Amino acid sequence: MAQPAKFDITAARAEHKIELFIGNLLRVCVIATVAVVVAGAALYMPTAYSSFPDYHKFHSEPDAFRSVTGILGGAFTGNAKAVIEAGMLLLILTPILRVAVSVFAFLYEKDYLYVVLTLMVLGLLLFSLLGGA
């Protein structure tokens, strides 16, 4: 019988493989976000000199930029601001994806306590995300 607090080196190695996978996934998400935002900026900047926005007063974003379908619809027609907002959606999606992938990572490790805990986090995350929409 091992000491309760003893460190399990084999389990740690298996876990490190998963960490590498999650690390790479995060990197891909970040690169995708940068690519989309840069594309949006390239479309936006040449048109922007004449129309500097006023941020002293709050006038909310147009309806089209306040929903996922609106943003994606605008982005596919090449609307510069919608393309940038699509980048924001990718950015917001990244932590959610990380939690979702962690569910499978803990399943793979047969660590069912953390499968349940991670599902709870994912549930709370989706609850507050969708609760606002």
Added chain:
Amino acid sequence: MHLNIAEFAAILFSGAVLAGFLGSLTGLGGGIVIVPLLTLVFGVDLRYAIGTSLITVIATSSGAASAYVREGYSNIRIGMFLEIATTIGALVGAFLGGILSPDFIAVIFGIALLYSAYMSSRPRAEHAPADSSDPVAVRMKLPSTYPVNGEMIPYGVHNVAAGFGLMWLAGILSGLLGIGSGAMKVLAMDHAMKLPFKVSTTTSNFMIGVTAAASAGVYLHRGYIDPVLAMPVVLGVLAGSMVGAKILGRSAPRTLRIVFSIVIFLLALEMIYNGATGKI
């Protein structure tokens, strides 16, 4: 101030690089740089500033996370377990917002942060011995290893219940005040659970991204996230946080503690000022 859009974007980009850099090193998220830059320097409406700050937090978290996960700093089990407390707390905080005065709480929180800034700056043993962990921490597989000079060193985890309670409080505060949860998260892991400082800041870095993503839907729907403000900020924060993540591995924990204390001190002043002038 008469700037054209390119100059405006360039200034925001530079501020965002600094925000991402400090945010990833301290586990605080970088909103502390972006909100004053937008509101005080450019006079941007607070709602746009909050929306942009939220984007800053997610970008810091994601930009640095890849390095922190691969190198084995952040503790995903501790992060997931404590995230439950934070998220429930945030829901409670949003509810309490209608009952309590956020200004008053901001001042109290600011004073508590001043004390924490002092406590965090003091040197201490970097990690608790692995075999000294609480039984409940061991049962939940919370103790792990982290890299010190290229070697994976085991560390112990203490006061799980106190850490969970403080995280719940951190969630309530972030729900009430909109910001400041990163500070409480690092403090709960550092002071209560006795984690190595780099594990506390990088695990907080993971958690703040998840917490911010949870409220992103609300802010997007309310129209707080402006593409023109977000564009230079996201690019700058991602660049800054990747640099910060590279630097963290090579920094002495003592140096990181001092940087953290200074940022916490400024955050405390910002909180007290905002609370006293009724800007929460």
